[in-house]
Every structure is written in structure tokens, then in C-alpha cells.
Amino acid sequence: MKILLIGKKGLLGHEIVKTFQNAQTHDFMALGHEDIDITDQETVFRLLKDLKPNLVINSAAFTYVDECETKKQFVMAVNGDANGNLARACNMIGAHLMYFSTDYVFDGTKEEGYNENDAVSPINVYGESKLRGEQLIQQNTDKFYIIRTSWLFGMNGANFVKTMIDTAQKKELITVVDDQIGKPTYTIDLAEGVYNFVQNNIGNSGIYHLTNEGITSWYDFAKKIFEITKIDVQLSPVSTKELNRPAKRPYISILNNNKLPHLRHHHEALQDYLNHLL
Numbered sequence: 205m206k207i208l209l210i211g212k213k214g215l216l217g218h219e220i221v222k223t224f225q226n227a228q229t230h231d232f233m234a235l236g237h238e239d240i241d242i243t244d245q246e247t248v249f250r251l252l253k254d255l256k257p258n259l260v261i262n263s264a265a266f267t268y269v270d271e272c273e274t275k276k277q278f279v280m281a282v283n284g285d286a287n288g289n290l291a292r293a294c295n296m297i298g299a300h301l302m303y304f305s306t307d308y309v310f311d312g313t314k315e316e317g318y319n320e321n322d323a324v325s326p327i328n329v330y331g332e333s334k335l336r337g338e339q340l341i342q343q344n345t346d347k348f349y350i351i352r353t354s355w356l357f358g359m360n361g362a363n364f365v366k367t368m369i370d371t372a373q374k375k376e377l378i379t380v381v382d383d384q385i386g387k388p389t390y391t392i393d394l395a396e397g398v399y400n401f402v403q404n405n406i407g408n409s410g411i412y413h414l415t416n417e418g419i420t421s422w423y424d425f426a427k428k429i430f431e432i433t434k435i436d437v438q439l440s441p442v443s444t445k446e447l448n449r450p451a452k453r454p455y456i457s458i459l460n461n462n463k464l465p466h467l468r469h470h471h472e473a474l475q476d477y478l479n480h481l482l
């Protein structure tokens with residue numbers, strides 16, 4: 205199978221490239237932002253026509269949640285409309301399209317967590333834009349895989365774990381929000397999950413949830429980071445309201461993985477990541 209990944213320099217894209225290149229089981233190509241702007245419809249159609257992949261994996265997006273609030277038009281174009289372009293181009297050449305979406309398409313009020321077919325209702329611009337991506341894909345092709353994931357951490361880019369460790373070098377007291385809960389997910393595990401998905405599920409279009417196992421709050425996740433690293437720092441819990449970030453955040457960001465097996469527990473994944481990082 206010929207696979208084209210877009211977004212090769214991102215937190216997740218980078219790991220997907222490594223996983224597929226190591227496996228050497230597919231004809232695998234990867235493009236970065238310098239090679240393709242997914243909002244440029246003409247380039248998207250031309251490149252897909254030339255490269256003729258059977259599967260396009262789109263890991264490109266604008267992911268700065270707070271910044272999204274003041275850049276709505278731009279963000280809707282990158283995370284939303286561009287995926288309509290990609291879906292139409294994939295449809296034209298008969299390729300499948302894989303798109304990564306987020307827990308932020310939900311409003312965060314469902315205590316049992318969210319199933320794949322639950323009603324969506326984003327509460328910030330980032331969530332709205334990712335939902336628009338989901339919708340435009342489903343409107344423009346039958347051959348799609350929407351994979352919702354959450355709270356990514358990994359080697360190639362900024363993430364909560366790195367931020368905690370960096371902050372601990374500068375501050376003795378770190379305040380961390382304790383009333384948002386979710387499922388941290390390690391990009392290496394997710395990339396492996398994507399690889400297994402491609403091996404086992406091709407043809408089964410639909411919406412999937414894929415995360416590491418285990419639910420935590422950002423505060424408890426931070427506690428775990430400092431417990432594993434034995435970094436001596438004082439943590440202080442803060443509420444979402446007190447923190448008052450530009451973008452609203454869902455309180456309950458639990459994606460139930462009903463269609464795919466969970467990735468391993470995030471504690472184990474975190475331990476591996478910290479072994480790599482430090």
C-alpha cells in the first residue's frame with residue numbers, strides 16, 4: 205500500500221514517520237509544512253494526483269488551543285476547510301483519508317466519558333475547527349478514518365510533561381489545574397496504534413477513539429511526573445476558573461475506546477518517555 209503522511213514535523217507526525225519507516229512494510233512518503241500547505245487546494249489536488257497514495261494520513265493542524273480563540277478564520281481554514289480539500293482530493297484518486305481529532309469536540313460534561321457516536325458540542329474555537337474537519341471529511345468521502353485522541357506527550361515538540369520539567373528548573377512552586385480530567389497519550393504508542401490500525405482495519409471507515417489507558421487530572425499527572433523523576437518541587441492545585449485561560453476547556457475529557465483496544469496504561473508510557481527524555 206502507498207501511504208502519504210502530511211505533518212511530518214509535528215509531535216505525532218514525527219513518530220508516525222519513524223514507526224512506518226522502521227517497519228518498512230509499506231511504500232511510505234511524508235511531507236512537512238514546507239512541502240505542502242493543506243489550505244492550498246490547488247497544491248493538494250496536484251500533489252495527490254501526482255503521488256497517487258492509497259492512504260493519506262493527515263497529522264497537520266494548528267494546535268495552540270488558546271491562540272485559536274483570536275484566530276478563528278485562520279484556524280477554521282487549517283483544521284476545518286483544508287480537510288474538506290483533502291477529502292475531495294482523496295475521493296478523486298480513490299484514496300482513504302485518516303484524520304486526527306480530539307476530545308475537545310465534546311463539552312466535557314459527561315461523567316462516564318464519551319463514546320465514538322456521542323453527540324458533539326465543542327466549547328472552544330480549536331474544538332469547533334476540529335469538528336468542522338470531521339464534518340467536511342464525512343461530507344466529501346466515504347473512505348475516512350477519524351481517530352480522536354487526547355492530551356498528547358512525546359519527543360518532538362512542546363507538551364505538558366516537558367513544560368512541567370522545564371518549569372521545575374525555574375520555580376519551586378508550580379500550580380497545576382486539578383479539575384480537568386482526561387487520558388494522557390504517548391505519541392510513540394499512538395503511532396504504533398495507527399500502524400496496527402492500518403494493518404487490521406483498512407476498509408472500515410468511521411470514527412474511532414484511541415488513547416492510552418488510565419484517567420487522571422493534570423494535577424495528578426504532574427504529581428506522577430515528579431514522583432518518577434524524583435524532582436523535588438512543590439505542587440499546588442488550581443481550578444480552571446482561577447486559571448482563567450483564554451480558551452474554555454472541557455472538564456471531563458474522557459474518550460472511551462469502544463472500537464479499538466486501549467494503548468497501554470499512561471503510567472508505563474510516561475516512565476518510558478521520561479527514560480528517553482532525561
Ligand SMILES: NC(=O)c1ccc[n+]([C@@H]2O[C@H](COP(=O)([O-])OP(=O)(O)OC[C@H]3O[C@@H](n4cnc5c(N)ncnc54)[C@H](OP(=O)(O)O)[C@@H]3O)[C@@H](O)[C@H]2O)c1
Pocket residue numbers: 211212213214215216217236237240241242243262263264265266267282303304305306307334352353354355356357361
Ligand atoms: N497535541 C495534542 O494534545 C492533541 C490532542 C488531540 C488531538 N490532536 C490532533 O493530533 C494531530 C497532531 O497533533 P500534534 O500535536 O502532532 O500537532 P503539532 O505538533 O502542532 O504539529 C502539527 C504540524 O502541522 C503543520 N502544519 C500546520 N499548518 C499546516 C498547513 N496549513 N499545511 C501543512 N502543515 C501544517 C505544522 O507545521 P508548522 O509548525 O511549520 O506550522 C506542524 O508540523 C492534530 O490533528 C491535532 O489536532 C492533538
